[in-house]
Amino acid sequence: MKTSIATVCVSGTLADKLHACAAAGFDGVEIFEPDLLAAPESPEEIAALAARLGLSLDLYQPMRDVEGVDEEAFAAVLRRAEAKFRLMRRLGMDLVLCCSNVATATVDDDAVSASQLRRLGELAEGYGIRIAFEALAWGRYVDDYRRAWRIVELADHPAVGICLDSFHMLSRGHDPAAIADIPGDRIFFVQLADAPLLSMDVLSWSRHHRLFPGEGGFDLVDFTARIVAAGYTGPWSLEVFNDTFRQTDPRRTALHARRSLRWLEDAVARYAPDATVSRPDIAMLPDSAAPSDVDFVEITAEDTSSVEELLAQLGFTPRGRHRTKPVTLWTAGEARVILNEQHARGQAPRLAAIGFEVDDAEAVDLRMHDLRVPRAYRRTYASEERLDGAVAPDGTEIYWAQAADEGDPAWVREFEHGEPPRESPVLAVDHISLTQPWQVVEESTLFYTAGFALSLDSRTDVPGPQGLVESRVLTAPNGAIRIPLNVAPPILAERGGDGPTVLPQHAAFRCTDVRALARAARTRGFRPLEMPANYYDDIAARFDLADAFVDELRDLHLGYDRDSAGEYLHFYTRTIGEVFLEFVERIGDYAGFAAGTAPVRLTAQRGR
């Protein structure tokens, strides 16, 4: 389908925005009037730039407060409109958005609004321009698309149609079923925005908190499918007012936006096969299931010896060194940790890459390509396993490889001179927490949901000593992949450059008996992150635990949580560079991450 985006979605000057939207692969843009007014280029120059970039100029917007006014005010509306129609001709544009009246309406009468829209349409027609009338969610009299459609029907002019905007309809809870009553060729334009389900005044919600499709709580798939079913064939256009996207690099935001539309297209094709069967321009993404398991976790550093020491204490086996690179492999159970000293000059240990096992590596590859995800590159030599990967928005590299039928994956054989695997209480990777700069967390979420079919399970705010950390958990349906994304408060993100990394990343490993592991590690010289004594007094009171058990937890510096599904025992290593490890034991069906312990951990890490 044809894709479009309002210039207000991204930052920069109008020329910056056009370049960014074209580079991201959009077919066209909506010109948001304030962007044009502030631009030093003339309308003709903007039109020429768009043509050169291959962008159509789909919609000029917005024209406000045009109907529901008295005749004197309407004369001024026509005067103002004519100046804008002339401007639109200079831009070579033929469609303008007219919003329902917010400020100047005095006449609450469909017939009056329709008559005024018809006369505006007659004027527009003379300039070869059409009008798309939109009900704003906070319009003074017209705030519902069903009423806007009645007015358009009454206006009964070929140059007057309707614009449907998902935010204005779904934020008010208006039933989209009546879209079916509107002939497709009377829908002149469609604007798409998602949004988190906030309970706040709709104007602030709209102006600051919109999101790209798939990132909020609206059912945009159903909404869009209904519009396709109604016969609409025009652009699917994004109009997202968002305080963060207004600040970030426009090239990056535009790519993110374009990816969200591709995700939506795929979802609509799957959701409404009947409506899309005759629309070859609405295509699914290549089929690929969520990853079946974590293949490896990679930690990079100029010198990884401090991590090696930790892994040895914690029951991992050194499986040797890669035959062509300064890379070593450590395993325990199904958990594989790669330590990489290549291209890591001056780098303290950090969690640099994750490998997923997938059922169909080729399909993931095609899917990532279709989503225009930037690729990660690893030099491989003849006779080595190929590794396909992508760069996640936070910079972490994510690789995927065909799951082995049984035993170790093929690439393990590239490691030489190691020890044979031995028994370990460590079973596998349990979860991997990735710190997100606040600017990229929506893009990261879409990266994992659209790219790897993970789903967003939960959101929690964890209070730390330097601010609230939002934690959102992405999981695979089979439970084998769990990725909490932790959003650093701006103040930590700012200090990141020179101060200590106060919000490190971490990998957690699932064990059979975490207390046995902690004891064994201690005999090998391991010193865990120390949990404060007050914490143990509290869990004893909170969970009514036996004294001996609490003494054991305290002695080993273990955390504890319990819910109706089961229990969770765990301990943390100290932070090395920008990464730490966690070892966990899940009892029963406990599926959480001990959110109650996290604030204590954050404070303990700060004191290190």
Place this chain on the structure above:
Amino acid sequence: MKTSIATVCVSGTLADKLHACAAAGFDGVEIFEPDLLAAPESPEEIAALAARLGLSLDLYQPMRDVEGVDEEAFAAVLRRAEAKFRLMRRLGMDLVLCCSNVATATVDDDAVSASQLRRLGELAEGYGIRIAFEALAWGRYVDDYRRAWRIVELADHPAVGICLDSFHMLSRGHDPAAIADIPGDRIFFVQLADAPLLSMDVLSWSRHHRLFPGEGGFDLVDFTARIVAAGYTGPWSLEVFNDTFRQTDPRRTALHARRSLRWLEDAVARYAPDATVSRPDIAMLPDSAAPSDVDFVEITAEDTSSVEELLAQLGFTPRGRHRTKPVTLWTAGEARVILNEQHARGQAPRLAAIGFEVDDAEAVDLRMHDLRVPRAYRRTYASEERLDGAVAPDGTEIYWAQAADEGDPAWVREFEHGEPPRESPVLAVDHISLTQPWQVVEESTLFYTAGFALSLDSRTDVPGPQGLVESRVLTAPNGAIRIPLNVAPPILAERGGDGPTVLPQHAAFRCTDVRALARAARTRGFRPLEMPANYYDDIAARFDLADAFVDELRDLHLGYDRDSAGEYLHFYTRTIGEVFLEFVERIGDYAGFAAGTAPVRLTAQRGR
């Protein structure tokens, strides 16, 4: 009055928080339980630290979900409570906050809640502890302080009283009149928080957006006065959950918090003289009116010659050099601009200081001292005028001096070898815009409102090419002082260190005839900030202006705005270093700042 603050208001570890609150002059603190749990110090060590710092430990909080439960659940409540009472004894504390039940309540019956509170009170009494019961705004059954008070009355136990929290009452719009029904000695504790008047779900509003008194939309003065009138003599304690304050330096936030309570104390004393006459501990701040005028604007740089060139082009007269410092004075009409090259090594021009004329400099001085505002220091020599000043939260130095009866202020005579003042279309300083890092804007607002009796007039979001800029305008009642505070979006604040200053400060000067000034300046070689042609097409259409007038505006790069009160014509200089100048003409009673032109200006500045 006795002041207190919940440790959750500020960032850091519990020990950091105690140090910060003591340094800011608080008498005591509320211990927020999660802070204690995460602390490595034992309860006895925390008690000893507080004692050493001179802080009382006023309230342990919160104990949740204690009433409205079945008897089996209540047995667990008592078990849990007893562990906490023991902990409180180790801390030497005797008052605990019990919130109305949110999670586990199953019995909606005042008698049951009262009976359970009474039994809890009996248990507490054995430990020398009292219970303050609080209705949370989102309590399952008890969400109104009037119901909480009925339950406390029914409980009828000396160890059971009520806690009144301004947020929980005022966010729900509950009438505070019933406070008068509660005997002062049954009010065991008072928690104070302000908040912006947001229309959003009360839980999110409470957890993220609370503010210190005087910074939001609640009538805390009336609220507090009623509590004083009821006979309450305990601490006034701040409990402010705020995402920003959780991140910022705790010493700074604590001082800011303490200052807000001093402001509130003053306001209560003025508002309710009858209730406070017998309370010598509730005192007014020294009386001082808002400044009557701007005395000077100071621009600092290693080399100020580029600013001198601008001022000469724009009709300012060089009035000479200071007799002891590398400082020059330029004036036009009543506007005085000081250019200061002292202590400015490597510094590009920036707006470093503002002088106010005040009616009673001594009173302002005392007031600032009472508010614990950090002082600015200027070396002055014998026979020079003394200059008193304070450092605003954004680092700008604000000075005040006794207004001269007529003519130039006395300090002007310290400048030598200048030219005599000459006629100029420039009349005076119109307004001064100060860029605020997002972390300090609330503190800055309180600095001007409490310190200088300015009032917060308006808030606008101005869309710029790199994000929304919140602009809040502070004014003096006589209109002579206008200070828009512009909050940089985080992404600009972050780049501030190394990139260009994308959100410069500016001083605006009021003129008799701004078009004449622009023409005259042009003959002297002045080149204004260029406004785009598209802007003029738009204002012609929007305001229905005559072509010749628009041509003149376009030719001179003037901005234009009009509202029902009058008109505004203005132009900007280019940015020099981190500062630019604006020249404005106000026609009629236009009181705004051409918010419509600001986005165009922000884009034009970016392209410089």
